[in-house]
C-alpha cells in the first residue's frame with residue numbers, strides 16, 4: 001500500500017497488527033539483500049516526500065522519509081544548502097539509504113545516517129515516536145540505522161550546511177603506490193577513495209576537497225567520454241564481452257584500466273560525489289578497522305592473482321570516521337571499506353566467498369544492504385553494542401511486526 005499521510009500509515013500498521021500480518025517499508029529497492037522483503041503488508045514511500053521544514057539558525061532540514069536523495073539534493077541546492085557527505089548514487093530514498101548505513105568516503109564526515117539530528121518513526125503499537133539526542137536518546141542511537149527493525153521512519157531531520165564547492169582530482173595511480181601511501185592520502189584529503197582493477201596493478205584515485213569555486217564542471221566532451229562512454233557505455237560492452245569470454249578479462253582489464261585519464265573539476269557537492277551507474281552489478285562491501293584495510297586488499301589481490309577467478313569490475317576502497325550509531329558499520333572505530341562487485345548475470349559466489357573469508361578474518365562488518373552471509377552470532381562479536389540494539393528491538397517490537405527472514409538471520413529471532 002502507498003499511504004498518503006503519516007496518519008494513514010499509522011492506521012495501516014495498527015490494522016496489520018490486528019490482522020496478524022507483518023509490515024515492511026521499502027525504499028527504491030536498491031539493496032542487494034532481501035532487507036525490504038515481506039510476506040505481509042508492503043509500505044511504499046511514494047506519497048511521503050518532500051522537505052517539510054528548513055531551520056537556517058539550527059542548520060537543519062526536515063524531510064519526509066520517502067524522499068528520493070536526488071530530489072533532496074536538488075531541493076537543498078535551490079535553498080543554497082547541502083548535506084556534508086553522501087554515497088555514489090542518489091536514487092535511494094532517505095529512509096532506505098540511512099536504514100542500511102549508506103555512506104560515501106570521508107576523513108571527518110561520516111555516513112548519511114550520521115548526519116541525522118532527529119527522526120520520527122511509527123512503532124509496532126502505532127505510536128509516532130520522535131527521537132533526537134535529547135528526546136528518547138536510546139532510540140535515536142539505534143534508529144538512525146535501524147535496518148527497518150525498529151519501526152517505520154516517517155520523517156528525518158538532517159544537519160545541513162551552506163552550499164559549498166568541491167574540487168575533484170581523479171588520477172590513475174599504481175596499486176603499490178596507493179596502498180603504500182594510503183594513510184597519507186586519507187589524512188591529506190577530505191574525501192579520498194580509489195578503485196583497483198583486478199588482474200592489473202592499476203588504480204584510479206579520487207580526491208575531493210572543498211574549494212572557493214567557481215563551478216568548473218568537466219567539459220561536455222570530457223564528461224561524455226569519462227562518465228558515459230568509459231564508465232557506462234564502453235564499460236557495459238567490456239563487461240558483456242567478459243561475461244561471454246571470461247578468459248579475455250585480464251587483457252581487457254589491462255587496457256580498460258588505462259583508458260581513464262587524470263582530470264580536475266569543481267562543482268557543488270552532489271554533482272561531485274554522485275554519478276550515474278547504469279551498468280548492473282552485484283556487490284558485497286565490508287567495513288574493516290582502518291589499519292587493516294591495506295593488508296586485506298593485498299590479500300585480495302594475491303587471491304585474485306593466484307586463482308582462476310575472472311573479475312571485470314573494479315574494487316572500491318573508501319573510508320569513514322568512527323561514529324556513535326549502534327549498528328553503523330563505522331560504529332566506534334575508524335573505518336575503511338572494501339567493495340567487490342560482479343557484473344550482473346556472472347556467477348559471483350566463488351569470488352564473494354573468498355573475499356568474505358578475508359574480510360571476516362579482519363573483523364569486517366558487512367554493509368546491511370549488500371550481499372553477505374553473516375548472522376546474529378557473528379554480529380554479536382563484531383558489534384560491541386549489538387545487545388543494546390536487540391534489547392531495544394525487544395522493547396519496541398516484541399511481536400516482530402517488522403520482522404522478515406533477513407532480520408531473523410542478522411538480528412536473531
Ligand SMILES: Cc1cc2nc3c(=O)[nH]c(=O)nc-3n(C[C@H](O)[C@H](O)[C@H](O)COP(=O)(O)OP(=O)(O)OC[C@H]3O[C@@H](n4cnc5c(N)ncnc54)[C@H](O)[C@@H]3O)c2cc1C
Pocket residue numbers: 024025026027028029030031032035036037065066087088089091092093094095096097098099100101102103104147148149151152153154277367369370
Ligand atoms: C547502483 C547502486 C549504488 C550504490 N551505491 C552505494 C554507495 O555509494 N554507498 C552505500 O553505502 N551504499 C550504496 N548502495 C546501496 C544502497 O544505498 C542501499 O542498499 C540502500 O539501502 C538502498 O536504499 P533504498 O531506498 O533502495 O532502500 P531499500 O533497498 O528499498 O530498503 C533498504 C532497507 O531500508 C528499510 N526501509 C526503507 N524505508 C524505510 C522506512 N521508511 N522506515 C524504516 N525502514 C525502511 C527497508 O525495509 C530495508 O530494510 C548502492 C546500491 C546500488 C544499487
